[in-house]
Each structure stands twice: as C-alpha cells, then as structure tokens.
Amino acid sequence: MSAMQQQQQQQQQLGDDGDLQGSVEAFFANTDSAVLMAFRVAKSQASWSVAGRRTRLTTKPRILVVTVSVLGAYLRCWLSIAAVYIFCVFPVHLFRYFCGNLMQLAKLYKLKHLIKVEAVSSDNTGCSFVMGFDNLKNQRVAPPQWNMRTLDDRNRLLTGILKLCKENVGRIPKIIGMDVVEMALWAQANAKSLPIGGPVSTDAIEAGGEEKDAKVTVERELVSKAEEDDMEALLGTYVMGIDEAEAFSERLKRELTALEAANVHAILESEPLVEEVLLQLDAAQSSVDDMDEWLGIFNVKLRHMREDIESIEARNNMLEMQAQNNGALVQEMDTLLERLRVPPEYAAILTGGTFEEARMPQNVEACDWLAGALHGLEPPFLDANYATMRAVKDKRAELEKLKATFVRRASDFLRSYFSNLVDFMISDKSYFSQRGQLKRPDHADLRFKCRTYARMLQHLKTLDRNSLDPLRKAYCHSLNLLLRREAREFANxxxxxTKVLKSTGAWLDSTQGGATQGAGGGDNSPVSEAYAKMLRIFIPLLVDESSFFASFMCFEVLPLNPPSAGGDDDDKDDDDISAMEMDGTDIKSSEQNPAELESLNQSLQELLEGIQEDFYAVVDWAYKIDPLRCISMQGVTERYLSGHKADAAGFVRRLLADLQSRISFQFNRFVDEAKFQIERHDRNVKQMGVLSYIPIFASLAGRMENLIQENSRDMVDQAYMKLVGTMFTVLERIAQVDPKYVDVLLLENYAAFQNSMFDLANVVPTLARFYQQASEAYEQACTRYINSVINYQFEKLFQFAQRVENLLYTISPEEVPFQLGFSKMDLRKILKTSLAGVEKVLQGLYKRMQKHLTSEELLPSLWEKFKEDFLDKYESLEALLMKCYPNEALSPSSLEMKEIFKALVF
Incomplete structure (x- = not known):
C-alpha cells in the first residue's frame, strides 16, 4: 500500500471517528455522563457445544465508549483543612447496531472492576485482546475478544484506560502479552491526542446537570509545553561527551551555589514576615499551654469520676452475683431435697408388699425408683461435695436398708416359688410319659410363670449382685429334679x-440280614430310631433350658442358642430376656464375658447333672440288641455335636461328646470281640479252602456301609483296619501249619477277599488299600505256587539252564560243552529224562493243580499263568542252548511246545 493510500485511509478513519464521537455524545446528551473515548471494534466470542467443545467463532461489530459519571460528594476533614471531593466512576459502554445504523446499549463495564488486559496469542497483528473483570469470574461462557481496527486505536484506548485507573481508581490492571514499553513510547509521541493526562476535574461536569455537552478537561499536566521546550534548549546547549563531564559538573555546582545564595537572600528579605509569624506562634504556644493546664485539671477530675464509677459498678456486680448465687443455691437445695425424698408408696412396697403376679408391676416400679435413687447418690450424678453432708449420708443409709430388706424378702419368695412350682409339676403324672404313651416334655407353662419375675431378678442383680447365686442354685436344684424325672420316664x-429281636451280640450273629440291606440304604431299625428320637426330643430341650436359664438368671453372655441341628423344625419359645440399664432399657452384650461364661457353665452343670445316665441307658440297650447300630447312633450324635460347636453352653457339648465316647467304647468292644473270635479261629487244625470269616466279614462290611451316616466314617474305618489286619495275620499263621499247601491256601483266600470286596473297595478308600494289599499277596502266592508246579516235573531241566547261565559269567559259550557236568552227553540225558512224554506230563500237572484247588473258578487263570511262565522259561532255555550248544536242537522246540499246549484237552 502506498503512503498516499495510507494517508487517505487515516483521514477517512479520522472522519469516521469524528462522526462516531458526535453520535455517541448525542446519545449521552440527556444523561449525567461525559464521553471520553469512543471506538469501533469487533467482538469475537466462541460458542460451545453440549459436549463442551468449541464449534465456531462468531464476530459482530460493536462500539466501545469510555465515559465519566458523577456519583456524589461528601465533606472529609484532615487536620484543620476541609475539602470537597467528587467521586466519579468510569464505565465502559458497549453498543450494538440494530435496524440499520441505530445504536443500542448492550453492556456496561466499570473500570474499577477491571483487573487484567490480555492479548490474544492467535492474533499476530496485536489488535485483539481480552479484558478481565473481577465481577465476571463466575460466568459460564468464554470472555469476549475485542478486535481494534489499528494498533493506534488499541494503544489510545489502553493508554487512556491505564491513566484513568492510575489517577482515579488508585491501581492499574495487569497487562499480559503486550509490550508496555512500546505503549509508553507511543503515548509520549501521541500525548496531545490522548483525551486525558491526569485526574479528572469536576469543574468540567456540572453537579446539577445543566451543561451535558461540557468537555472533560485536565486539572494539571506533569510537564507543560514551555517547560519541555526549555529543557530541550538547555540540553541542546551541552555536548554530552565523556571528556566534558567534569566541566559540566563544575558548572552545575556553581549554578546550584548561586541558587542557594538567591534563596538565602530571599529569606533574609522576608524577615519582617518571619517575625510576625514567630509572634503569632508565641501567642499560640501560650494558648496551648493554658489549654494543656485546663486539660490536666479535667483529666484529674475525670480520673476520680471514673474510679467512683468503677467502685459503684463493682458493688453492683457483687450484689448481682450474690443474688444469682442465692437463687442457684435455693434451686440446688430444692433439687437435692427432692432427690432425697422417699415416696411413702414405694417404701411400703419395698418393705412389706406382696409378690403376687398382679402386684409385680408395682414391685418393678419401686425397684426402678430404688435403683435410680441409689445411682443418683453416686458421682458423677451427685456432686462429690455433697457426699460428706449428713443428710446425704443418712439418706444413703436409709436406701441401703430398704435395698437389703427388699432383696431378702424377694430372695426368700423366689426360692420358695421355684421349689413349689417344680414340686407341683412332679406330683402331676400327666407331665411325664406313661405306659403306652410317650409324652414330649413341655416347659412352656413353667417358663411363662418364671418370666413374670424376670424383671425383678434383673433388679435384684442391679441392687445386690451376690443375691443371685443362692437363687441360681435353688432354681438349678429344683429344675434338675424335673428334667431327670422326665428323661428317666421317657427313656423307660x-x-x-420299641419292638425288636434281641441278638446274642456275637459278630457272626450281627451279620445276619446284611444281604437284604440295599447298597445305599440307611438305618431304619427301631433301635436307631429310638436313640435318634431321644436326642431329637431332649437335646433341643436342654439347649432351650440352658438359654432360658442364662437369660432368666441375668448372665452377661451372648445368646446360647445355636442353629438347629439335625434338621429339627420344632417351634422355639422366645426366651430372650435381656439385661437392662438403670432407666429400664435393655442391654445387648456385644462381647463374650469369660468370667460370666464360666459361672454359667458351672450352674448348667448343676442344672443338668445326672441326666446323662438315661442317655447312657439307651445306648447300652441299643448295643445289646444290635452292636452294629452303634454306627448309626454315632452318626446321629456327631451331627448334633457339629451343630452345637458354636454353643456357648458347654454342658450340651459335653453330654454329646460323652455319648459319642460311650458309643465308640461299645462299638470298639464289639470289634475287639470279633477280632478275638478271628484270632481263635480253628487254631492248630488243618485248613483247606476259603476260611469262614472272609465271607462273614464281607457281609459285615456291607451292612456297616449301609449303616454309616455322615460323620461315623472314621469309626468304621478304624474297625476295618483292626478286623482286616487281624484276618490277614491269622490267614498267614494258618497257612504255615501245612507248608505243602501254604500258597494254595493263601491264593484262594486272598482271591475270595478280592471277589467279596470288589464293589466296596471302589467306594471305600480304607477297603481299597486292603484290596490292593490282598491283590499283591495273591500275586506273590500265585507266583510261588506256579514255580512249585513247574519244578515238580522240570526242576532238573531248568536247574541245568541256571547253572549254564552262572557259568557264562566266567567263561565263553564255546567253552561250556567242555566243562565237567556240562557236556553234550549230559545235556542229551537231561533233555530225554525231562521232556519224554511231555504231553502226558502237562496233563498230569493240570490234574494236580485241579486236585489242590477247592475253588474251580481259580483253575483257568492259574493254568494260564502256568503256561505263560513255563513257555517263558522254555524259550530262554532254547536260546541258551543255541548259544552254547549250536549243534544240539531242543526237541520239542518252543513253537512245538506252544502247539502242544493248544492241543491239550482236559
């Protein structure tokens, strides 16, 4: 662009600015605001999408106007001088166009809120910036960007705003991203074009608003034009070279001396005025001294007056405090007297009232009052200073006497009440089982009657903790008689x-009927059902009684009732009687109290002592009828015991553990008897075939497996280990009686054990181990027996082969025929004697094996094993002869021998 075009553009812009200034001033003609600056700007503001991302930048034309407005005036004093100040605000107006070229006020910003001006980094021209206001911090949209037409407009606007803020607001906003030095140089070069150069003069603005079109003037300038010209002329007369600096300094010193002399001369010329001022100062000093004296007098009088006032206030405060203390003392004494008063109705109940059920609410209410009264006389509820008062001591002694009297009367009543209640139930036979009628014990009525006095027991524990021990013993003694009577009658x-067939108890008799039991059937016998019914009826009853006793007798332990064991669906009584606070609210214990739990278990021992004998009687009765029923009884007992492992009442667990030990003892007794019968089985008598106790044990094991219930497996496994171990030991001992047939007896019995235990060994790990042991013993016995049969006819032949193999360790195969006893003649002789008529020999061996065995089903497998072992040895012999005697052929050969075996007919 050429210089002429730039000049034309600037002139056009100036013309536009002039029209704009006139339009803006015309807009503010009827207001109290004066226009300082007006600019055409472009407003740019980003719009935001729902997701928070910027989508587009909108630009709109705007007019930015800076005005000054008069807010008011007030009188302010400082020392002895008064001045009137007019406070102005400098709003920034934002106009927008509508309906063509008409202007409309869009925004109004106050410069006192302007805190920063930040350049837009994306604009390389530097004409765009953002103004930040402290009252617009919480806006939800991005601040607008202002785009000036030229840098001159930007510098003119910002320089004017900075000067207005500095001179009138007292601070300047923060400039970010702009060169401040460049703006200062521009302001120096264009100082005349700026609309303001110092504080705004209020003379230019009429307070009444008569001349709205008055221009804003400048009150003062920092440097006038004339002074600036003089400074330039003065500086121009000197050449600021380094070599003339001393001369310039000397000249300045001389001029300074001349100026100081002129100042001293001027001061001396003003001596008359100074003397007059001094005279006035002396007069003023005299007046000040007089005033100081008067002020001292007034100060003394005021001090005396203040002391009098303080004395009066102190006396008034003491009187007021004394009145307040007297009132508080009277109120406290009234409260103490009310606390020490014993209501006559409560005293009558505690000392002589009855304990009938209808009177129990009154008794409980009296106990509540007595406990609260005793509690209220203890710190911190009663001040420690009152504890030494005679009235408090007397009242405490009276309350203690009331407490002792009530505790004694209530304890005597409850001991008698428990005894009479149980005696009444024992005397009534309808409470117990009778001939032909089993009756389940029912203590609902007993517990209902006891619950009537539950709260009174809790109050007794609160009043006197030691009073509960005799009551607990009395309750345990009375209820123990009832429980033992019920258990004895029920067990009998x-x-x-129960209708059952009684057996002799011998282990041979106990196996009868075992074959009729299903593989997976349980124990449905009347004996086992009777024992299970005994536990099903009395174990929950004992647990309920323990839980009720713990709650009723105020033991501070966690609830004793565990989850129901054995699948019982019996209805449970709600026996939760909780301890309570002094105000009557229940106390729920969150932690187990070891001392209370130990005391509870001791009391339960007294409560349930002796009842186990009736359970033992049922166990012994069931054992006499059928010893194997101990297995099912053990399973039932273990199920109940596992269900009561979390029970805090130890007596029930001990009872079940004792029953378990009793059942184990009886069953072990049966196992020991069976073991003894096995050990004495036909001692010193020749035995043939399968021993009788092996099929008996198979039947016994099958029945025992049918009777196993859940956790009785360990007891049965222990029995298996004892019995099977004894069976194998006795078998080995009996087999040694006749060494000729030892292997035959062993293999037949081990085979019989495997055949009878095959199904059970697949499901019972213990029997599987014994099955494996029997299988290994059977294989060893078979191997020994087959070797004996082979050696019966072919011992010399295979011994010769063995001796040849031993000889090969020291000599070569070619040298063997030349050894003594190993010649070809010796070989032919052995082969002839051993293999002559081999078909008849093999048939004779088959008949020999058939004669030895009593079990025909074992013969085919044994003959097959004989054939395999014989052919293996025969093939080894043939290979050995070909190696040592190459010219001597084995006849028959191994192939011919196989054909001979195939051709044998039995």
Whole structure:
C-alpha cells in the first residue's frame, strides 16, 4: 500500500471517528455522563457445544465508549483543612447496531472492576485482546475478544484506560502479552491526542446537570509545553561527551551555589514576615499551654469520676452475683431435697408388699425408683461435695436398708416359688410319659410363670449382685429334679415301646440280614430310631433350658442358642430376656464375658447333672440288641455335636461328646470281640479252602456301609483296619501249619477277599488299600505256587539252564560243552529224562493243580499263568542252548511246545 493510500485511509478513519464521537455524545446528551473515548471494534466470542467443545467463532461489530459519571460528594476533614471531593466512576459502554445504523446499549463495564488486559496469542497483528473483570469470574461462557481496527486505536484506548485507573481508581490492571514499553513510547509521541493526562476535574461536569455537552478537561499536566521546550534548549546547549563531564559538573555546582545564595537572600528579605509569624506562634504556644493546664485539671477530675464509677459498678456486680448465687443455691437445695425424698408408696412396697403376679408391676416400679435413687447418690450424678453432708449420708443409709430388706424378702419368695412350682409339676403324672404313651416334655407353662419375675431378678442383680447365686442354685436344684424325672420316664417308655429281636451280640450273629440291606440304604431299625428320637426330643430341650436359664438368671453372655441341628423344625419359645440399664432399657452384650461364661457353665452343670445316665441307658440297650447300630447312633450324635460347636453352653457339648465316647467304647468292644473270635479261629487244625470269616466279614462290611451316616466314617474305618489286619495275620499263621499247601491256601483266600470286596473297595478308600494289599499277596502266592508246579516235573531241566547261565559269567559259550557236568552227553540225558512224554506230563500237572484247588473258578487263570511262565522259561532255555550248544536242537522246540499246549484237552 502506498503512503498516499495510507494517508487517505487515516483521514477517512479520522472522519469516521469524528462522526462516531458526535453520535455517541448525542446519545449521552440527556444523561449525567461525559464521553471520553469512543471506538469501533469487533467482538469475537466462541460458542460451545453440549459436549463442551468449541464449534465456531462468531464476530459482530460493536462500539466501545469510555465515559465519566458523577456519583456524589461528601465533606472529609484532615487536620484543620476541609475539602470537597467528587467521586466519579468510569464505565465502559458497549453498543450494538440494530435496524440499520441505530445504536443500542448492550453492556456496561466499570473500570474499577477491571483487573487484567490480555492479548490474544492467535492474533499476530496485536489488535485483539481480552479484558478481565473481577465481577465476571463466575460466568459460564468464554470472555469476549475485542478486535481494534489499528494498533493506534488499541494503544489510545489502553493508554487512556491505564491513566484513568492510575489517577482515579488508585491501581492499574495487569497487562499480559503486550509490550508496555512500546505503549509508553507511543503515548509520549501521541500525548496531545490522548483525551486525558491526569485526574479528572469536576469543574468540567456540572453537579446539577445543566451543561451535558461540557468537555472533560485536565486539572494539571506533569510537564507543560514551555517547560519541555526549555529543557530541550538547555540540553541542546551541552555536548554530552565523556571528556566534558567534569566541566559540566563544575558548572552545575556553581549554578546550584548561586541558587542557594538567591534563596538565602530571599529569606533574609522576608524577615519582617518571619517575625510576625514567630509572634503569632508565641501567642499560640501560650494558648496551648493554658489549654494543656485546663486539660490536666479535667483529666484529674475525670480520673476520680471514673474510679467512683468503677467502685459503684463493682458493688453492683457483687450484689448481682450474690443474688444469682442465692437463687442457684435455693434451686440446688430444692433439687437435692427432692432427690432425697422417699415416696411413702414405694417404701411400703419395698418393705412389706406382696409378690403376687398382679402386684409385680408395682414391685418393678419401686425397684426402678430404688435403683435410680441409689445411682443418683453416686458421682458423677451427685456432686462429690455433697457426699460428706449428713443428710446425704443418712439418706444413703436409709436406701441401703430398704435395698437389703427388699432383696431378702424377694430372695426368700423366689426360692420358695421355684421349689413349689417344680414340686407341683412332679406330683402331676400327666407331665411325664406313661405306659403306652410317650409324652414330649413341655416347659412352656413353667417358663411363662418364671418370666413374670424376670424383671425383678434383673433388679435384684442391679441392687445386690451376690443375691443371685443362692437363687441360681435353688432354681438349678429344683429344675434338675424335673428334667431327670422326665428323661428317666421317657427313656423307660421308649425302650419298652420299641419292638425288636434281641441278638446274642456275637459278630457272626450281627451279620445276619446284611444281604437284604440295599447298597445305599440307611438305618431304619427301631433301635436307631429310638436313640435318634431321644436326642431329637431332649437335646433341643436342654439347649432351650440352658438359654432360658442364662437369660432368666441375668448372665452377661451372648445368646446360647445355636442353629438347629439335625434338621429339627420344632417351634422355639422366645426366651430372650435381656439385661437392662438403670432407666429400664435393655442391654445387648456385644462381647463374650469369660468370667460370666464360666459361672454359667458351672450352674448348667448343676442344672443338668445326672441326666446323662438315661442317655447312657439307651445306648447300652441299643448295643445289646444290635452292636452294629452303634454306627448309626454315632452318626446321629456327631451331627448334633457339629451343630452345637458354636454353643456357648458347654454342658450340651459335653453330654454329646460323652455319648459319642460311650458309643465308640461299645462299638470298639464289639470289634475287639470279633477280632478275638478271628484270632481263635480253628487254631492248630488243618485248613483247606476259603476260611469262614472272609465271607462273614464281607457281609459285615456291607451292612456297616449301609449303616454309616455322615460323620461315623472314621469309626468304621478304624474297625476295618483292626478286623482286616487281624484276618490277614491269622490267614498267614494258618497257612504255615501245612507248608505243602501254604500258597494254595493263601491264593484262594486272598482271591475270595478280592471277589467279596470288589464293589466296596471302589467306594471305600480304607477297603481299597486292603484290596490292593490282598491283590499283591495273591500275586506273590500265585507266583510261588506256579514255580512249585513247574519244578515238580522240570526242576532238573531248568536247574541245568541256571547253572549254564552262572557259568557264562566266567567263561565263553564255546567253552561250556567242555566243562565237567556240562557236556553234550549230559545235556542229551537231561533233555530225554525231562521232556519224554511231555504231553502226558502237562496233563498230569493240570490234574494236580485241579486236585489242590477247592475253588474251580481259580483253575483257568492259574493254568494260564502256568503256561505263560513255563513257555517263558522254555524259550530262554532254547536260546541258551543255541548259544552254547549250536549243534544240539531242543526237541520239542518252543513253537512245538506252544502247539502242544493248544492241543491239550482236559
């Protein structure tokens, strides 16, 4: 662009600015605002999408106007001088166009809120910037960007705003991203074009608003034009070279001396004025001294007056404090007297009232009051200073006497009440089982009557903790009689009503009927059902009684009732009687109290002592009828015991553990008897075939497996280990009686054990181990027996082969025929004697094996094993002869021998 075009553009812009200034001033003609600056700008503001990302940048034309407005005036004093100040604000107006070229006010910003001006980094021209205001920090849209037409407009606007803020607001906004030095140089070069150069003068603005078109003037300038010209002329007269600096300094010193002399001369000429001022100062000093004296007098009087006022206030404060203390003392004494008063109705109940069920609410209410009264006389509820008062001591002694009287009366009543209640139930036979009728014990009525006095027991524990021990013993003694009577009558009737066939108890008899049991059937015998019924009826009853006793007798332990064991669906009574606070609210214990739990278990021992004898009687009765029923009884007991492992009441667990030990003892007794019968089985008598106790044990094991219930497996496995171990030991001992047939007896019995235990060994790990042991013993016995049969006819032949093999360790195969006893003649002789008529020999061996065995089903497998072992040895012999005697052929050969075996007919 040429210089002429730039000049034309600037002139056009100036013309436009002039029209704009006039339009803006016409807009503010009827207001109290004066226009300082007006510019045409472009407003750019980003629009935001829903997701928060910038989508487009909108640009709109705007007019930016800076005005000054008069807010008001006030009088401010400083020392002895008064001045009137007019406070102005400098709003920045933002106009927009509508309906063509008409202007409309869009925004109004106050310069006192302007905190920063930041250049837009994306604009390389530097004409765009953003103004930040402290009252617009929380806006949700991005601040607008202002784009000036030229840098001159930007510098003119910002320089004017900075000067207005500095001179009138007292601070300047922060400039970010702009060269401040460049702006200062521009302001120096264009100082005349700026609309303001200092504080705004209020003379240019009429307070009443008569001349709205008055221009804003400048009150002062930092440097006038004349002074600036003089400074330039002065600086121009000197050549600021380094070599003339000393001369210039000397000249300045001389001029300074001349100026100081002129100043001293001027001061001396003003001596009359100074003297007059001094006289006035002396007069003022005299007046000040007089005033100081008067002020001292007034100060003394004021100090005395202040002391009098303080004395009066202190006396008034003491009187007020004394009145307040007297009032508080009277109130506290009234409260103490009310606390020490004993209501006559409560005193009558505690000392002489009855304990009938209808009167129990009154008794509980009196106990509540007594406990609260005793509690209220203890710190921190009662101040420690009151504890030494005679009235408090007397009242405490009176309350202690009331407490002792009530505790004694209530304890005597409850001991008698428990005994009479149980005696009444024992005397009534309808509570117990009778001939032909099993009756389940029902203590609902007993617990209902006891619950009537539950709260009174809790109050007794609160009043006197030691009073519960005799009551607990009395309750345990009375209820123990009832429980033992119920258990004895129930057990007797249970045994009498069970119809069973009594056996001798011998282990051979106990196996009868074992074949009729299903593989997976359980124990449905009347004996086992009777024992299970005994546990099903009395174990929950004992647990309930333990839980009720712990709650009723105020033991501070966690609830004793565990989850129901054995699948019982019996209805449970709600026996949760909780301890309570002094105000009557229940106390729920969150942690187990070891001392209380130990005391509870001791009391339960007294409560349930002796009842186990009736359970033992049922176990012994069941054992006499059928010893194997101990297995099912053990499973039932273990199931109940596992269900009561979390039970805090130890007596029930001990009872079940004792029953388990009793059942184990009886079953071990049966196993020991069976073991003894096996050990004495036909001692010192020649045995042939399968021993009788092996099929008996198979039947016994099958029945025992049918009777196993859940956790009785360990006991049965222990029995298996004892019995099978004894069986194998006795078998080995009996086999040694006749060494000729030892292997035959062993293989037949081990084979019989495997055949009878095959199905059970697949499901019972213990029997599987014994099955494996029998299988290994059977294989060893078979091997020994087959070797004996082979050696019966072919011992010399195979011994010769063995001696040849031993000889090969020291000599070569070619040298063997030349050894003594190993010549070809010796070989032919052995072969002739051993293999002559081999078909008849093999048939004779088959008949010999058939004669030895009592079990025909074993013969085919044994003959097959004989054939395999014989052919293996025969093939080894043939190979050995070909190696040592190449010219001597084995006849028959190994192939011919196989054909001979195939041709044998039995």
């Amino acid at each position: 009737e249970l045994r009498a009503s």
